[in-house]
Amino acid sequence: MSDIILHHYPQSPVAEKVRVALGVKKLSWRSVQIPRVPPKPDLMPLTGGYRRTPVMQIGADVYCDSQCILREIDRRHPEPTFYPGGGQGMPWVLSRWSDAILFDQIVRIVLGFSAEEMPADLLEDRARLYFGPDWNMETVKASLPHTLAQIRAQFGWVNERLSHGRDFILVEPGLPDVLVYYLVWFLRGRWEGSGDFMSEFPALEAWEERMKAIGHGDPSEMDAGEALDIARDAEPRTPQAGDPRDPQKIEPGMNVSVVPEGDGGDPEVTGIAHSVSRETIAILRSNERIGQICVHFPRVGYRVAKL
Numbered sequence: 406m407s408d409i410i411l412h413h414y415p416q417s418p419v420a421e422k423v424r425v426a427l428g429v430k431k432l433s434w435r436s437v438q439i440p441r442v443p444p445k446p447d448l449m450p451l452t453g454g455y456r457r458t459p460v461m462q463i464g465a466d467v468y469c470d471s472q473c474i475l476r477e478i479d480r481r482h483p484e485p486t487f488y489p490g491g492g493q494g495m496p497w498v499l500s501r502w503s504d505a506i507l508f509d510q511i512v513r514i515v516l517g518f519s520a521e522e523m524p525a526d527l528l529e530d531r532a533r534l535y536f537g538p539d540w541n542m543e544t545v546k547a548s549l550p551h552t553l554a555q556i557r558a559q560f561g562w563v564n565e566r567l568s569h570g571r572d573f574i575l576v577e578p579g580l581p582d583v584l585v586y587y588l589v590w591f592l593r594g595r596w597e598g599s600g601d602f603m604s605e606f607p608a609l610e611a612w613e614e615r616m617k618a619i620g621h622g623d624p625s626e627m628d629a630g631e632a633l634d635i636a637r638d639a640e641p642r643t644p645q646a647g648d649p650r651d652p653q654k655i656e657p658g659m660n661v662s663v664v665p666e667g668d669g670g671d672p673e674v675t676g677i678a679h680s681v682s683r684e685t686i687a688i689l690r691s692n693e694r695i696g697q698i699c700v701h702f703p704r705v706g707y708r709v710a711k712l
């Protein structure tokens with residue numbers, strides 16, 4: 406009942422971040438394949454409408470967003486550490502650069518160079534999600550050389566960090582490596598110019614091989630229906646918790662909505678606040694298929710509102 410179940414698809418870079426993190430922790434986990442575009446009928450009962458990838462399920466507790474997923478994996482499995490050499494705190498700061506600025510720029514390269522070859526529904530969905538309702542692929546394309554110049558300088562910083570005989574960003578493989586590696590993996594796999602582009606960064610390329618060798622831990626496939634049955638047969642295990650210092654005065658028992666910030670058009674998820682903290686909010690929901698579930702979100706990057 407306490408197996409880690411990851412709902413994801415192979416091409417998802419953010420899922421690759423979590424898969425490699427599971428590799429760093431050397432964990433066994435269950436893998437449920439979800440569709441690349443909505444509708445996602447077997448995922449929605451678990452998340453209450455959150456549609457992004459990946460999602461982690463443990464029994465009747467559901468963790469949305471890689472930030473929340475990685476924290477929970479580390480809470481349950483502290484060793485090997487995500488923070489080698491006393492790096493606690495620092496990777497989360499790094500993630501606000503990697504997951505926001507660098508991710509956005511790499512998405513522009515991947516979509517801008519392959520728009521013509523992508524299935525129309527996938528392109529439409531991702532462009533709306535990442536560029537907002539007024540997206541214009543011609544504008545994205547016109548800026549591709551500029552965007553590459555931005556990425557080039559930032560990859561140069563990583564290359565510099567990994568030069569001078571350093572095998573990983575900290576001492577051993579840890580969260581900072583995972584946070585940068587998934588973006589290198591994404592660009593490498595989805596842009597035909599990546600080989601030449603990356604060849605300027607030999608230390609980064611050597612590190613990329615070391616990261617690839619970490620693998621994904623020990624995944625085994627699970628059917629989506631079985632994952633829903635597991636949620637149905639389990640109870641949420643998250644204790645109720647309030648936070649007297651919460652600036653929004655969200656208290657357990659209140660009806661709330663949670664939505665990713667930005668103009669991606671993500672649906673709101675509603676429920677009853679159950680566990681409130683500086684880092685996360687967990688809400689209770691129920692539906693006919695799986696009964697009661699507890700859905701967890703990060704606070705950073707998400708807007709929580711009282712209903």
Ligand SMILES: N[C@@H](CCC(=O)N[C@@H](CS)C(=O)NCC(=O)O)C(=O)O
Binds near residue numbers: 458534
């Ligand atoms: N902040 C989220 C971002 C997740 C995200 O944008 N994932 C992409 C896939 S890599 C996505 O959801 N694409 C749309 C989809 O899968 O439906 C996280 O860290 O998990």
